[in-house]
Amino acid sequence: MLVSEPELRTFTQNIFLAMGCSEAHAVLAADVLLKSDLRGIDSHGVARLSGYIRLWEKQRINPTPDIKIVHETATTATVDADAGLGLVVAPFAMRVAIEKAKAYGSGWVSVRNSNHFGIAGYHALMAVEQDMIGFAMTNASPLVAPTFSNERLLGTNPMCYAFPAGKYPPVIVDMATSAAANGKLEIAQRSGKQVPEGWIQNQQGQFTTDPHALKSGGSLLPLGSDHEHGSHKGFGLSATVDILSGVLSGANYGPWVPPFVSFLEPPMNPPGKGIGHFLGAMRVDGFRPADEFKADMDNWIQRFKSASTVDPTQHVIIPGEPELEAELDRMQNGIPLVDAVAKDLNELAVKLGVKTLQ
Amino acid sequence: MLVSEPELRTFTQNIFLAMGCSEAHAVLAADVLLKSDLRGIDSHGVARLSGYIRLWEKQRINPTPDIKIVHETATTATVDADAGLGLVVAPFAMRVAIEKAKAYGSGWVSVRNSNHFGIAGYHALMAVEQDMIGFAMTNASPLVAPTFSNERLLGTNPMCYAFPAGKYPPVIVDMATSAAANGKLEIAQRSGKQVPEGWIQNQQGQFTTDPHALKSGGSLLPLGSDHEHGSHKGFGLSATVDILSGVLSGANYGPWVPPFVSFLEPPMNPPGKGIGHFLGAMRVDGFRPADEFKADMDNWIQRFKSASTVDPTQHVIIPGEPELEAELDRMQNGIPLVDAVAKDLNELAVKLGVKTLQ
Numbered sequence: 066m067l068v069s070e071p072e073l074r075t076f077t078q079n080i081f082l083a084m085g086c087s088e089a090h091a092v093l094a095a096d097v098l099l100k101s102d103l104r105g106i107d108s109h110g111v112a113r114l115s116g117y118i119r120l121w122e123k124q125r126i127n128p129t130p131d132i133k134i135v136h137e138t139a140t141t142a143t144v145d146a147d148a149g150l151g152l153v154v155a156p157f158a159m160r161v162a163i164e165k166a167k168a169y170g171s172g173w174v175s176v177r178n179s180n181h182f183g184i185a186g187y188h189a190l191m192a193v194e195q196d197m198i199g200f201a202m203t204n205a206s207p208l209v210a211p212t213f214s215n216e217r218l219l220g221t222n223p224m225c226y227a228f229p230a231g232k233y234p235p236v237i238v239d240m241a242t243s244a245a246a247n248g249k250l251e252i253a254q255r256s257g258k259q260v261p262e263g264w265i266q267n268q269q270g271q272f273t274t275d276p277h278a279l280k281s282g283g284s285l286l287p288l289g290s291d292h293e294h295g296s297h298k299g300f301g302l303s304a305t306v307d308i309l310s311g312v313l314s315g316a317n318y319g320p321w322v323p324p325f326v327s328f329l330e331p332p333m334n335p336p337g338k339g340i341g342h343f344l345g346a347m348r349v350d351g352f353r354p355a356d357e358f359k360a361d362m363d364n365w366i367q368r369f370k371s372a373s374t375v376d377p378t379q380h381v382i383i384p385g386e387p388e389l390e391a392e393l394d395r396m397q398n399g400i401p402l403v404d405a406v407a408k409d410l411n412e413l414a415v416k417l418g419v420k421t422l423q
Numbered sequence: 424m425l426v427s428e429p430e431l432r433t434f435t436q437n438i439f440l441a442m443g444c445s446e447a448h449a450v451l452a453a454d455v456l457l458k459s460d461l462r463g464i465d466s467h468g469v470a471r472l473s474g475y476i477r478l479w480e481k482q483r484i485n486p487t488p489d490i491k492i493v494h495e496t497a498t499t500a501t502v503d504a505d506a507g508l509g510l511v512v513a514p515f516a517m518r519v520a521i522e523k524a525k526a527y528g529s530g531w532v533s534v535r536n537s538n539h540f541g542i543a544g545y546h547a548l549m550a551v552e553q554d555m556i557g558f559a560m561t562n563a564s565p566l567v568a569p570t571f572s573n574e575r576l577l578g579t580n581p582m583c584y585a586f587p588a589g590k591y592p593p594v595i596v597d598m599a600t601s602a603a604a605n606g607k608l609e610i611a612q613r614s615g616k617q618v619p620e621g622w623i624q625n626q627q628g629q630f631t632t633d634p635h636a637l638k639s640g641g642s643l644l645p646l647g648s649d650h651e652h653g654s655h656k657g658f659g660l661s662a663t664v665d666i667l668s669g670v671l672s673g674a675n676y677g678p679w680v681p682p683f684v685s686f687l688e689p690p691m692n693p694p695g696k697g698i699g700h701f702l703g704a705m706r707v708d709g710f711r712p713a714d715e716f717k718a719d720m721d722n723w724i725q726r727f728k729s730a731s732t733v734d735p736t737q738h739v740i741i742p743g744e745p746e747l748e749a750e751l752d753r754m755q756n757g758i759p760l761v762d763a764v765a766k767d768l769n770e771l772a773v774k775l776g777v778k779t780l781q
Binding site: 137 | 500533648740
């Protein structure tokens with residue numbers, strides 16, 4: 066099913082309104098989800114809507130949160146999200162970071178008591194639009210085992226760094242710190258395909274190519290896959306995200322991060338509140354004139370784009386380039402939804418009394 | 424050869440004094456190098472001394488630099504290192520970051536016109552000692568090819584994140600963004616061993632286990648090793664380090680970063696000055712009371728240390744743990760130097776009129 070951007074946007078806003086969100090929150094939450102679908106990251110877009118609704122039904126998402134700063138200095142702050150949608154909380158936190166950066170050069174905000182925040186890139190790009198460098202990360206429900214362990218103690222904990230450029234689009238490094246993101250696993254599960262060795266281990270800690278291995282005690286592997294290839298580095302990056310997002314804010318961390326799925330209950334005796342994010346913004350002109358920086362960014366991009374390649378048909382991909390190509394294409398030609406997602410969304414619409422997708 | 428910490432420290436200070444460094448700079452530079460040898464990162468310690476001397480002889484290292492802030496806001500600054508030793512410039516920049524953080528919550532300093540800065544962990548730990556979170560990264564001479572390329576366009580570009588804890592030692596994530604650091608390659612080269620597939624590619628872009636492949640047009644691979652296992656993520660991290668260290672400061676970046684070895688000339692028409700670093704500090708109590716944060720860090724560390732493991736004899740390693748164990752051991756029992764390094768250092772001492780190691 067191919068849905069136009071305006072239709073899918075209105076549909077998504079209506080779902081959030083039916084959940085009880087304010088008009089402003091519904092518009093913002095839909096904007097974050099649509100950005101993900103537009104950019105080709107289908108696992109983080111409207112496919113998540115029914116999961117959000119189920120968490121709301123269990124009162125684990127608060128549609129009318131009182132989001133507030135609970136601690137701050139000139140350039141740092143902690144935000145309590147009051148169990149709101151991460152989709153609206155993270156942009157709130159990034160706006161705080163940007164205002165601090167305007168006044169003092171940089172701004173850094175940790176968030177606790179939140180939920181899934183969509184794609185990190187959306188939030189980091191808010192800084193880029195102000196000629197700032199954007200940082201966004203979040204912890205997530207535990208699926209990944211640290212090096213040498215067979216226990217799921219970390220989420221796919223993404224980190225995003227975004228840099229403005231001049232004539233070229235911004236460079237956006239937006240990546241799960243696991244060898245493969247969960248979305249890639251879901252694609253393999255749906256299509257009945259095996260996954261490459263190095264993405265998953267079974268409960269005994271052996272590589273497996275079975276995409277369903279997580280159901281029988283398996284776990285995702287950190288970036289690097291095994292110790293010999295640097296999985297301790299992937300673990301270290303994931304730990305960094307967990308500490309900046311969870312420990313620094315007073316959210317949960319490690320195995321205590323609450324699950325994104327409603328059929329799993331949050332762990333008993335959690336050390337913190339909800340899940341955590343970390344957002345940051347630094348003014349480029351806090352370091353050098355923005356036009357000089359952008360000229361050098363263009364030179365950097367141009368040099369890497371023109372690098373000699375192993376396969377002459379496969380050029381070096383600048384981080385953020387494929388997502389932008391998808392966005393331009395889907396804005397014009399519509400957003401493809403796989404049948405299962407389209408069916409799921411329309412069942413949701415009927416249940417909530419919202420106009421279905423045509 | 425086993426050398427005591429005080430003897431190696433005095434020796435190293437004397438070498439820097441012979442180079443023309445001030446007393447204060449010689450003491451500081453030796454402290455940074457010794458920290459590396461103590462922590463078991465032999466590739467970044469005194470083994471580098473003769474390389475520094477050769478760069479000084481070629482006037483590529485300035486022993487009496489006029490290190491200064493050339494641009495700043497309340498919480499950001501750019502430092503021009505005047506071609507000084509990175510070993511003294513990076514601590515200068517981190518002190519600037521820490522002072523800004525004391526006043527405003529956070530501080531961020533990019534550095535241009537610098538040289539090799541030793542281990543990133545040394546600089547990040549300066550922040551940790553002030554109950555701050557420390558960030559340190561640097562770009563480096565090009566050895567790593569981006570995903571799909573066979574051209575060496577990036578250094579092993581390390582990033583370091585360091586977090587204070589309570590009863591446990593700090594968590595220090597200090598990692599090259601390549602699959603394997605160059606030091607590991609050098610060990611294989613010296614011992615005549617092959618390296619695992621996934622560390623290096625030959626000029627044709629195929630995995631090779633030959634540790635000498637870099638001499639015949641090969642390149643190191645980003646963390647993740649190949650596209651299927653996320654090497655685009657390692658490339659993205661390396662790009663992040665290159666942009667924050669090189670592009671943001673006005674240093675060189677990508678293939679223009681000058682080589683660390685004196686027998687290779689710096690590239691023609693460089694876009695910037697020297698190599699670049701990026702240092703940062705954030706006050707923990709800018710987000711929540713430091714004692715609460717540290718108690719949760721202890722809980723985090725304890726949980727990960729006690730994770731169930733695949734091999735019962737191999738527990739989960741907390742980032743920074745092995746380096747601290749080495750430091751405690753070597754402080755007490757001395758620092759082992761391989762014969763080639765000991766011989767090299769004593770030849771250097773004779774040449775510079777410095778007391779040799781016994």
